[in-house]
Amino acid sequence: MSGIFDTPELRAFRSQVRNFLRDHLDDELVHLTRGGLHMERAAMARWQATLHRQGWAAPHWPKAVGGTGWNALQRYIFEEECAFADAPLGDVHGLFLAGPMLIAEGTEEQKARYLPRILAGEEFWCQGFSEPNSGSDLASLKTTARLEGDHWVINGQKTWLSSGHHADLMFCLVRTDPTVKPQQGLSIFILDMKDPGITLQPIWTMDEGHSVNAVFFDNVRVTQDKLIGRLNEGWTYAKELLARERVNNAQAPRTKRDILELERLAGKLLDESTGRPLLESAWVQRRLGALTMDFLGLESAVLDVIARQMQGIEPGAEASSLKIRGSELQQRVTETAMSLLGAAGVVLSPTYGEGLLAPEGRGWAERHFFRRVVTIYAGANEIQKSIIAKAILDM
Ligand SMILES: Cc1cc2nc3c(=O)[nH]c(=O)nc-3n(C[C@H](O)[C@H](O)[C@H](O)COP(=O)(O)OP(=O)(O)OC[C@H]3O[C@@H](n4cnc5c(N)ncnc54)[C@H](O)[C@@H]3O)c2cc1C
Numbered sequence: 001m002s003g004i005f006d007t008p009e010l011r012a013f014r015s016q017v018r019n020f021l022r023d024h025l026d027d028e029l030v031h032l033t034r035g036g037l038h039m040e041r042a043a044m045a046r047w048q049a050t051l052h053r054q055g056w057a058a059p060h061w062p063k064a065v066g067g068t069g070w071n072a073l074q075r076y077i078f079e080e081e082c083a084f085a086d087a088p089l090g091d092v093h094g095l096f097l098a099g100p101m102l103i104a105e106g107t108e109e110q111k112a113r114y115l116p117r118i119l120a121g122e123e124f125w126c127q128g129f130s131e132p133n134s135g136s137d138l139a140s141l142k143t144t145a146r147l148e149g150d151h152w153v154i155n156g157q158k159t160w161l162s163s164g165h166h167a168d169l170m171f172c173l174v175r176t177d178p179t180v181k182p183q184q185g186l187s188i189f190i191l192d193m194k195d196p197g198i199t200l201q202p203i204w205t206m207d208e209g210h211s212v213n214a215v216f217f218d219n220v221r222v223t224q225d226k227l228i229g230r231l232n233e234g235w236t237y238a239k240e241l242l243a244r245e246r247v248n249n250a251q252a253p254r255t256k257r258d259i260l261e262l263e264r265l266a267g268k269l270l271d272e273s274t275g276r277p278l279l280e281s282a283w284v285q286r287r288l289g290a291l292t293m294d295f296l297g298l299e300s301a302v303l304d305v306i307a308r309q310m311q312g313i314e315p316g317a318e319a320s321s322l323k324i325r326g327s328e329l330q331q332r333v334t335e336t337a338m339s340l341l342g343a344a345g346v347v348l349s350p351t352y353g354e355g356l357l358a359p360e361g362r363g364w365a366e367r368h369f370f371r372r373v374v375t376i377y378a379g380a381n382e383i384q385k386s387i388i389a390k391a392i393l394d395m
Helices: 008-024 027-034 041-054 072-084 092-105 108-119 234-248 252-268 282-309 318-346 364-375 381-391
Strands: 125-128 144-148 151-158 169-175 186-192 198-204 210-223
Touching: 008 041, 008 072, 027 041, 072 252, 072 282, 092 108, 092 125, 092 169, 092 234, 144 169, 151 169, 151 186, 169 234, 186 210, 186 234, 234 318, 252 282, 252 318, 282 318, 318 364, 318 381
Parallel strands: 125 169
Antiparallel strands: 144 151, 151 210, 169 186, 198 210
8 A cells, every 4th residue: 555655755745744743743732642532622722723834724625725735645644644643633523524514615704704713723613413313314303493584593402512512613404494305404504602592511421521512502593694505405515524524534544553553552561371462462463463454455445535536536425435444443443452451451541541550551441432432423334334235236
């Protein structure tokens, strides 16, 4: 796979990125990213502002609206180097979801108002799609927006709002026409999290973290200029957005970093019966070998998508297969880490690892528990299999 990256230009580009990360990424950010903990907004905003000053805030956006103009291979190298250096991910909802949707569908006023603040890390976004009874069957959602004079009035409830408590803004999928087929009567609005009538409630997850929330809308009034794209076309935009989210959720560079980290962990931890590094044990070598093989398969599929993106072809249902393979692999990586760590692996480290039996195990338990979610969010893997069956296998 490395062949395509092995040109003088791309090698020079990789060095440039690596040097930048070495000079600008501070220990605190690395420590937080490595800890696998839900990162606070201030830390993410600080890193986003640093990238922005360099002009690297949103490499995947068109150059005209603040992107870097890099091709897809350069963007992949950038992601890889950020993953290897343990750089934070930033506001994924703004950079990867709201931003691209506004670039494609937003008015000029919306682009001018929102995009620069995403780039600078000044405003954070969250995604208000799922509801208590509408997750996989998203089109059945019940939150409504009713036009009253100049305003849309929103009532209902969303759940599983990732990073809602860090966010300034939400893109929210609501029903604007209850008289047509479920998919045809949906629209997407921009909500200010401080709008009167919005109440947020934390949901605590089993990794002992607060990253998700429930949110309630009680007669929330929004002006008509907060509609994204055309009225009742929200389902089309939502599907495009979810496809982007799925490619992103393959997380190949960060999984590669984790597999390398696993190898280092296995080299440090000792087998209690032989006193030798676990890395020398046959079972560890088998598991690491299988993970590496499967990673190479995933990476080659991701690079295939990248090659087509370079010809202007965006992924369709392939995004679903990347999401399935990427998410399952992420879970197997942390499961292997837990097996290597044994008793030390069961210790959560809310104080960033103090008291852990094995300090090199810091962060793995949180990642292991949180990664239960990767096969669920961005559309559960079972649903992705249905998408593949319909679109690729024509079933
Ligand atoms: C930690 C976390 C963060 C999230 N963040 C966000 C967010 O920021 N914004 C947001 O809008 N949503 C978010 N979600 C919601 C996520 O997208 C939904 O959980 C997901 O779509 C599944 O919906 P559900 O939970 O209602 O499960 P259900 O749809 O009830 O599914 C339950 C199970 O049944 C299976 N199933 C359902 N229908 C079918 C079918 N037709 N065929 C086969 N199997 C089926 C599913 O695969 C799953 O295993 C998040 C979820 C979690 C857990």
